[in-house]
Amino acid sequence: MSSIIARVVIVGGGTAGWITAGTIAAQHQRENGQGLEITLVESPNVPIIGVGEGTWPTMRNTLKKMGVRETDFIRECNVAFKQGARFSRWHTGKPDDYYYHPLVLPQGFHTANLAPQWLEDSAGLSFSKAVCPQEYLCERGLAPKQITTPEYAALANYAYHLNAGTFSKFLQKHCTEKLGVRHVLDDVTQVNSAANGDIASVSTKAHGDLAGDLFIDCTGFKSLLLGEHLGVPFRSCKDVLFVDTALAVQVPYASEDSPIASHTISTAQDAGWIWDIGLSTRRGVGHVYSSAHTTEERAREQLSAYLRPEVENPDLLSTRKIPINPGHRTRFWEKNCVAVGLSAGFLEPLEASALLLVEISAAMIAEQFPVNRQAMDIIARRFNDTFLYRWDRIIDFLKLHYLLSERTDNAFWVDNRDPASVPDSLQELMTLWQYHHPWHDDFDRAVEVFPAASYQYVLYGMGFKTEPGHLGMSGRSREVARQYLQRNEAQTRQLLDSLPGNRELLNKIHKYGLQQI
Amino acid sequence: MARPEMLSLEAHKNTRIITARGAAYGDNVHMVPVTARELPRLVVDFPVVMIKNNETGQFELTVLLGFEPGENLYLEDDKWTTRYIPLHLQRQPFMVGFQTRKGDDPGAKNAVMSLDMDSNRVSTTEGEPLFLEDGKKSPLLERMDGILSELMSGTELTKVFLAKILELELIEPAQMDVTFPSGKKMRYDGVYTVNAEKLAALEGEQLQELHKRGFLQACHIMMASLGQFNKLIARKK
Numbered sequence: 233m234s235s236i237i238a239r240v241v242i243v244g245g246g247t248a249g250w251i252t253a254g255t256i257a258a259q260h261q262r263e264n265g266q267g268l269e270i271t272l273v274e275s276p277n278v279p280i281i282g283v284g285e286g287t288w289p290t291m292r293n294t295l296k297k298m299g300v301r302e303t304d305f306i307r308e309c310n311v312a313f314k315q316g317a318r319f320s321r322w323h324t325g326k327p328d329d330y331y332y333h334p335l336v337l338p339q340g341f342h343t344a345n346l347a348p349q350w351l352e353d354s355a356g357l358s359f360s361k362a363v364c365p366q367e368y369l370c371e372r373g374l375a376p377k378q379i380t381t382p383e384y385a386a387l388a389n390y391a392y393h394l395n396a397g398t399f400s401k402f403l404q405k406h407c408t409e410k411l412g413v414r415h416v417l418d419d420v421t422q423v424n425s426a427a428n429g430d431i432a433s434v435s436t437k438a439h440g441d442l443a444g445d446l447f448i449d450c451t452g453f454k455s456l457l458l459g460e461h462l463g464v465p466f467r468s469c470k471d472v473l474f475v476d477t478a479l480a481v482q483v484p485y486a487s488e489d490s491p492i493a494s495h496t497i498s499t500a501q502d503a504g505w506i507w508d509i510g511l512s513t514r515r516g517v518g519h520v521y522s523s524a525h526t527t528e529e530r531a532r533e534q535l536s537a538y539l540r541p542e543v544e545n546p547d548l549l550s551t552r553k554i555p556i557n558p559g560h561r562t563r564f565w566e567k568n569c570v571a572v573g574l575s576a577g578f579l580e581p582l583e584a585s586a587l588l589l590v591e592i593s594a595a596m597i598a599e600q601f602p603v604n605r606q607a608m609d610i611i612a613r614r615f616n617d618t619f620l621y622r623w624d625r626i627i628d629f630l631k632l633h634y635l636l637s638e639r640t641d642n643a644f645w646v647d648n649r650d651p652a653s654v655p656d657s658l659q660e661l662m663t664l665w666q667y668h669h670p671w672h673d674d675f676d677r678a679v680e681v682f683p684a685a686s687y688q689y690v691l692y693g694m695g696f697k698t699e700p701g702h703l704g705m706s707g708r709s710r711e712v713a714r715q716y717l718q719r720n721e722a723q724t725r726q727l728l729d730s731l732p733g734n735r736e737l738l739n740k741i742h743k744y745g746l747q748q749i
Numbered sequence: 750m751a752r753p754e755m756l757s758l759e760a761h762k763n764t765r766i767i768t769a770r771g772a773a774y775g776d777n778v779h780m781v782p783v784t785a786r787e788l789p790r791l792v793v794d795f796p797v798v799m800i801k802n803n804e805t806g807q808f809e810l811t812v813l814l815g816f817e818p819g820e821n822l823y824l825e826d827d828k829w830t831t832r833y834i835p836l837h838l839q840r841q842p843f844m845v846g847f848q849t850r851k852g853d854d855p856g857a858k859n860a861v862m863s864l865d866m867d868s869n870r871v872s873t874t875e876g877e878p879l880f881l882e883d884g885k886k887s888p889l890l891e892r893m894d895g896i897l898s899e900l901m902s903g904t905e906l907t908k909v910f911l912a913k914i915l916e917l918e919l920i921e922p923a924q925m926d927v928t929f930p931s932g933k934k935m936r937y938d939g940v941y942t943v944n945a946e947k948l949a950a951l952e953g954e955q956l957q958e959l960h961k962r963g964f965l966q967a968c969h970i971m972m973a974s975l976g977q978f979n980k981l982i983a984r985k986k
Contacts, residue, residue: 379806380939744805749920749941 235605237445238269243420243434243457244450245274247396248573248590250403252448254298255594257411260601268601272407273416273434273442278452285509285516286314286496286584287391289335292384294591300406302383303745306738308402310395310511312492313376313734315366315388317583320499323694325639331358331693332495333583334366335389337685339716339723347669347688348705349713351698359692362717365724370495372728375737383746388727391584393496393509393516416442423461430568430605431457445605447569448597455561455575462566466577468559469627472653474522474644475504475580478554479535483515486542494734498582500637501534502526503644507581508538512738520556520580525644528553556580560623565612568605570597577623582633585626588681593619618679625675628658629682629690635662636694665691669698753844753863758884761864766842766889767876770834771827774841774870779815781835784903785910785963788970794823794831796978797971798923799911799941808911808920808941813981816927816935822984836900842868843893845901857901862894910964917955919947919968925978929985942975943968 240256242249253272261267295305305311316334323329338346346363360367366388369376376390407413418436426432433443434457449457458464470476485492497508504521519535532551539546560577564570572593579585596615602608634648635658647653654662661674670687691698705713732740754760770776780800783791791797795812802809812835814821823831846863847855864871877889886894914920921944925937948968951959959965 378803380801380803740805744807747801747806747808747915748918749922 235445237602237604237608239444240268240270240446240448241434241442241444242270242272242448242450243274244452244573244575245272245400245404245415246450246452246573247400247403247587248452248575249274249448249450250400250407251294251587251590252450252572252594252597253413254300254403254407254411255294255591256598256601257407257413258298259598261411267412269414270412271414271416271442271444273418273420273436273439275419276417277419285393285396285511286507286581286587287394288584288588288591289386289389289391290588290591291392292386292390294595296384298403298406299410300403301748303741305402306512306741306746309399310513312393312510312512312738313494314391314393314496314509315370315376315494317496317498318370319633319690319693320497322498322500322505322633322637322639325500325637325641331689332360332367332370333686333689333693334360334364334370335391336364336366337389337683338363338688339720340712341683341685344709344712344716345669345671346713346716347692347698348700349710349717350692351669352700352705360689363720365720365727368724368728369731370493373491373494373734374728374731375494375734376731377737378730378732379737379740379744379746381746383748387731390494393511395511395513420456423457425461428567431461445568446602446608449569449571449575450573452574453557453578455571457569458561458564458566458571458575462569464561464563464566466557466559467562468557469579470558472627472631472655473558473580474524474648474653475520476556476558477523477528477531478518478520478556478580479528479531479551480516480518480554481535481539481546481549481551483517483539483543483549485514489735491733492735492738496584499538500639501538502530502642504531505582506535506538510734512735512742522644525642525647562620563616564593564619565615567612568608570612570615572597576619579626579630582630583626583682585630585681589619589622589626592622592681621677622679622681624655624657625681628655628661629686631655631658632687632690633694636691636696661687665696665698667699667701751844751865752867753846754866755846755848756843756862756864756879758880761879762884763873764864764879765872765874765876766879767870767872768889769827770824770829772821772824773827775868776824776829776838777819777821778838779818779820780811780813781837783810783812783835783837783907784900785810785907785967786899786903787833787836788967788974790833791835792970792974792977794833794977794980795835795974796976796981797974799920799971800939801941808915810907810911813937813940813978815981816937816985822981836896836903840893840896840900841865842870843897845897860901862897910962910967913959913962913964914943914968917947917951917959919943921947923975927982929982931985943972945972948972 242253249272253270257270318330318332320330350359350362376386376388408415416439418439420434422435424433431447433441435441447457492510499506503525506519509516519531521531536546558579564576573590600611602611637645639645670684672684675684797812799808800811814823823829842865844863846861848859848861849855878887879890881887920941923940923942927935
């Protein structure tokens with residue numbers, strides 16, 4: 233028996249649900265209306281978590297593929313540009329301690345590794361300043377493009393800071409009006425199994441049973457379909473990443489023309505760190521910490537202290553406390569159900585991996601969409617392999633940020649460096665990188681999440697040293713590196729001269745819009 | 750920067766305007782904004798393209814006169830080698846100002862004629878007078894009045910034209926790779942033209958609407974005018 237997959241039911245309508253709906257619909261919508269039938273059912277009573285406010289540059293392509301106009305998205309979702317992250321006080325903990333993880337790759341990254349040259353002679357520049365222009369752009373608060381740059385095109389690679397709440401509504405409108413997604417506002421009361429253990433349908437209060445061939449679980453932390461109904465176990469990684477609580481707060485700007493940082497600011501604290509994300513209308517700030525290493529009271533105090541220079545009475549702002557259970561399901565696609573978003577897992581938002589995982593999950597489901605039930609198990613296995621690998625790499629990469637800290641002010645930092653808390657895969661790379669500079673060969677899967685460049689930015693940003701090998705650098709590679717470093721200087725000057733301020737450009741986009749060409 | 754002054758008999762009774770052409774009077778520019786209504790006259794000599802305004806990112810219609818700022822290859826000392834000079838240059842040093850009260854939108858209703866007092870064309874000793882002995886407008890001023898109102902309505906029409914062809918996705922970046930007679934090469938970046946294939950593929954109502962409003966002809970003229978680009982290259986010494 234061959235049963236085709238024609239009806240997709242997505243349960244849950246936060247950003248995960250709508251990104252998945254839009255991505256699948258855009259790829260499988262047919263002119264004659266014979267594409268997939270996609271239904272998204274969401275409870276009118278369950279609030280979305282909506283803290284995922286930082287994205288990756290992948291979001292540009294995700295939105296473009298859905299047929300979204302970047303101008304509309306920027307105007308309606310309180311969007312500001314993000315050009316990477318600044319990590320403050322992570323290394324030594326001193327007030328002047330910071331480094332950048334920019335989104336622009338080092339110059340010539342596909343052909344030349346600039347790390348050895350920089351380690352030999354940094355010329356007084358941070359690694360990121362030596363190899364790409366973006367740290368300079370962020371320090372000056374400049375935008376990554378001009379008003380004449382077409383939608384989604386960049387002069388410096390960029391992502392977004394967005395308002396997750398309005399983003400969901402924005403995507404909902406686009407998906408239902410332009411992409412033919414059916415939207416059912418109702419509570420799911422029951423999950424119904426078929427004889428083979430697949431999910432046959434979900435029952436709703438007012439819309440009866442919604443039958444489907446493929447179910448997508450976007451129910452958030454609840455993981456209603458994959459976790460509760462199908463019983464796929466959760467794998468905690470709290471032994472690696474200790475952060476388990478977030479205190480989130482929305483902070484108004486002092487005035488309408490206050491500058492907007494064009495990067496995420498992550499400032500290390502006693503037992504965690506504070507994120508600071510600038511939207512066009514407000515900032516989103518939050519303290520994530522390890523409850524085993526500090527108290528909520530102390531965490532609140534530190535959050536207030538962080539806000540105080542700009543906010544008169546930070547204690548008057550209302551904070552939301554969000555528990556974080558770091559980890560993920562041991563399988564993401566089980567039978568005819570795949571989980572996307574928080575239902576699949578969650579990690580501290582150190583590198584904005586939450587929305588990224590949603591995007592790449594949705595993309596893989598759309599691209600490898602099973603034609604029939606026979607093909608589904610094979611694709612499910614492939615999906616699970618891919619995403620277990622991706623989660624492991626993200627966990628490794630987040631842990632890397634803690635490994636190189638020299639802070640001793642709280643057991644949080646000391647415990648983080650305990651080898652017992654470091655995954656073997658990361659431990660092995662750390663050993664390798666003492667003698668070899670991170671390079672493409674270290675991350676050779678087609679499904680890599682972070683390029684070797686990201687590891688270079690974090691390692692060398694935090695003072696890591698790779699020993700020069702006994703072979704040294706060839707005269708040729710030295711010359712090539714020198715040329716790229718010079719090119720970087722020239723490009724940096726040119727961008728500094730031509731890019732507008734972050735807020736200035738956003739204001740113009742609100743007023744005039746960006747062209748599609 | 751321009752220093753506009755509202756035109757009045759009282760303030761400008763003795764003001765004269767130098768009508769000569771040349772670099773000294775601001776004719777040495779490599780791009781000039783034009784209106785869609787000027788297209789039939791422009792196509793005889795100039796390449797007409799679209800560029801994006803640096804401040805707003807919005808498309809504007811423009812003629813290309815040279816390859817770098819300050820270079821007008823149609824200007825030989827104090828003479829234009831063409832019969833037609835774009836209105837935007839003809840009107841110098843006159844400008845349209847708007848006398849608006851709070852809440853008013855600037856428009857034809859509240860437009861007033863102004864003079865850029867910083868222009869080299871403004872004099873008290875040389876050139877043509879603005880007002881006659883009896884206080885009436887001079888022939889020059891009458892002519893300028895006409896040019897400015899033509900420019901104003903033409904500019905409005907051009908906006909509508911550009912919005913329409915943008916909506917129909919007819920605008921595309923023009924790849925202008927140039928080899929000068931000297932052998933030197935350059936790329937003319939940031940200019941846009943009409944996509945001939947997409948224009949040809951238009952049908953039915955859309956096509957009829959373009960035709961009725963004169964926009965179809967404007968598109969064809971713009972495409973044809975690109976032939977003048979080769980003449981421009983040849984002029985480059």
